[in-house]
Amino acid sequence: METSTGLTILGTAIGSAKLIERMLGPTADYIGGGVEAWxxxxxxxxxxxxRSAQNKLGVKLERxxxxxxxxxKEILQEGSFCDDELAAEYFGGVLASSRSEIPRDDRGxxxxxxxxxLTTYQLRSHFLLYTVIKTAFKGQDIIxxxxxxxxxxxxxxxxxSYSAGMDLSPNEDLLVIIAHSLFGLYREDLVNLFxxxxxxxxxxxxxxxxxxxxxxxxPSALGVELFLWAHxxxxxxxxxxxxxxxxxxxxxxLDWTPNFKTLPEQFRxxxxxxxxxxxxxxxx
Numbered sequence: 001m002e003t004s005t006g007l008t009i010l011g012t013a014i015g016s017a018k019l020i021e022r023m024l025g026p027t028a029d030y031i032g033g034g035v036e037a038w039x040x041x042x043x044x045x046x047x048x049x050x051r052s053a054q055n056k057l058g059v060k061l062e063r064x065x066x067x068x069x070x071x072x073k074e075i076l077q078e079g080s081f082c083d084d085e086l087a088a089e090y091f092g093g094v095l096a097s098s099r100s101e102i103p104r105d106d107r108g109x110x111x112x113x114x115x116x117x118l119t120t121y122q123l124r125s126h127f128l129l130y131t132v133i134k135t136a137f138k139g140q141d142i143i144x145x146x147x148x149x150x151x152x153x154x155x156x157x158x159x160x161s162y163s164a165g166m167d168l169s170p171n172e173d174l175l176v177i178i179a180h181s182l183f184g185l186y187r188e189d190l191v192n193l194f195x196x197x198x199x200x201x202x203x204x205x206x207x208x209x210x211x212x213x214x215x216x217x218x219p220s221a222l223g224v225e226l227f228l229w230a231h232x233x234x235x236x237x238x239x240x241x242x243x244x245x246x247x248x249x250x251x252x253x254l255d256w257t258p259n260f261k262t263l264p265e266q267f268r269x270x271x272x273x274x275x276x277x278x279x280x281x282x283x284x
Contacts, residue, residue, distance in 0.1 A: 005032065005035070005036055006031035006032040006035035006036065007020060007021070007028060007031055009035050009036060009038075009043060010031065010035065010043065010046060010047065010050070013043050013044065013046075013047040014047050014050050014051065019050075019054065020050065022061060023050070023053065023054070023057070023061060023067065023095075023099060024066060024067045024072060024099075025065060025066025025067065025099075026066055027066055027067050027068065027069050027071075027072050030069050030072055030073075031072075031076075038080065041083065042080040042081065043080075044083075045079060045080050045081070045082060045083055045088065046075070046076060046079055046080050048085075048088040048092075049075060049079045049088050049091045049092045049095060050092070050095070051092070052088055052089050052091070052092020052093065052095075052096075053092040053093070053095040053096040053099075053232070054096075055092075055249070056092060056093055056096040056231065056232030056249055057096045057099065057232065060096075060099070061099075064101055065099045065100050065101050066099065066100075066101075066103065067095060067098045067099050067108070068098060068103065068104070068105065068106040068108070068109065070106045070109040071094070071095065071098040071106055071108040071109045071112060073109070074108075074109050074112035074113055074116065075091055075094070075095055075112055077116075078091070078112060078113070078115070078116035079091040079112075079116075082116075084120045084123070085253055086120075086123060086124055086127060086251065086253070087115065087120065087123055089230065089251060090115045090123060090127075090226075090230040091112065091115055092232070093229055093230040093231050093232045093233075093234075094108045094111045094112050094115060094229050094230065094234075095108070096232035096234075097111070097228075097229045097232050097233065097234025097235070098111075098234070100235075107234070108229070108234070111225075111226060111229045111234075114188065114226060115226075115230075117188065118184065118185075118188070119180070119181075119184065121166070121177050121180055121181045121184075122180070122181045122184040122185055122188075124165070124166055124181075125162075125166070125181035125182065125185060126185055126190055126223065126226065126227070127227075127230070127251070127254075128157075128162065128165040128166070128256075128258070129155075129157070129185075129191065129217055129219070129223075130219065130223060130224065130227040131256075131258070132155055132157055132258050132260050133153060133155060133219050133224075134227075134241070134242070134248065135258070135260075136155055136260060136262050137153055137242050137262065138242055138244060139242065139243070139244040140242055141242075142242060143239045144219055144220070144221050144224050144238055144239070144241060145221040145224075145238050145239055146239075149221075150192040150193070150218035150219060150220060151218060151264075151267045152264050152267075153218060153219050153264070154216060154217070154218050154262075154263045154264065154267030155216070155217060155218075155260055155261070155262055155263060156202075156208060156210055156214050156215070156216050156260060156261040156262075156263055157214055157215045157216075157217070157258060157259070157260045158210070158211070158212050158213075158214045158258075158259040158260070159174070159178075159196075159212060159213040159214045159215065160212060160259070161214075161256075161257075161258045161259040161260065162174075162178070162214070162215060164256065165254070165256045165258065175196075178196050178215065179196070182194050182196060182215070182217070185223070188222075189220055189222045189223075190220060190222055190223040190226060191217050191218065191219060191220055191223055192217075192218035192219060192220045192223075193217070193218050194215060194216065194217040194218070195215065195216040195217075196213075196214070196215045196216075197213065197214075198213045199211070199212050199213050199214075202214070202216065208261075208263060210261060211259075216263065216267070218267070221238050224238045224241045225238050227241075228241065228248075231248040231249050232249065233246070233248060
């Protein structure tokens, strides 16, 4: 199939083939092959990703730049089958972050694969946890990729707040989702360590006085890096994550006021969280 046909299909859906060419640079020539055989749903999914990338790039789109072919490959293969709105924002952020004047900078291909490996629950959990970290510690001189950084950023998130942020239905078991999501994020090194337990257990074993059951977690350097890439800010080093002048796009689909508590004194070092724990009792 002619390259122009693939561009025409996606360009018609997005509103401008020129926009795709401007965003991707010479890599736009790789669009072709099987796009003509795609279902409308796959085209719609990729359209949402490109629109997200456009919004995140803003005036940067007027500068010279291109997206490496390996990044586009992952976006088209993984993103076209992903119809979750937040996942589209993550893929769009990776696409936006990947646009540069350095042809060999294909870090975004690894980031896109990482996003593709996460389930919808894990991806949303990642977004919620790092939104809390950015809110709780913004402007503080704490570097997550220092040995003591994760411990100094330990945070409690109320279980009811997590449930509200996840927008769970009555048929979705909260404790099952917490276990699946946090163990998944831990496996991918997207959180450093975590606890999910009852109010009584947190008070007894972790000297944490809280109003209800919840999650205590420490962020990781990779978790911060992915969060920055998801916002189209892949150029920001992880140690600048908490800087006051690092502004990130808001996700308009989430109207959420989390109930959290910072725990820097209790968890200065990761040794206090040496054991991951998932409470299997009642969720109340």
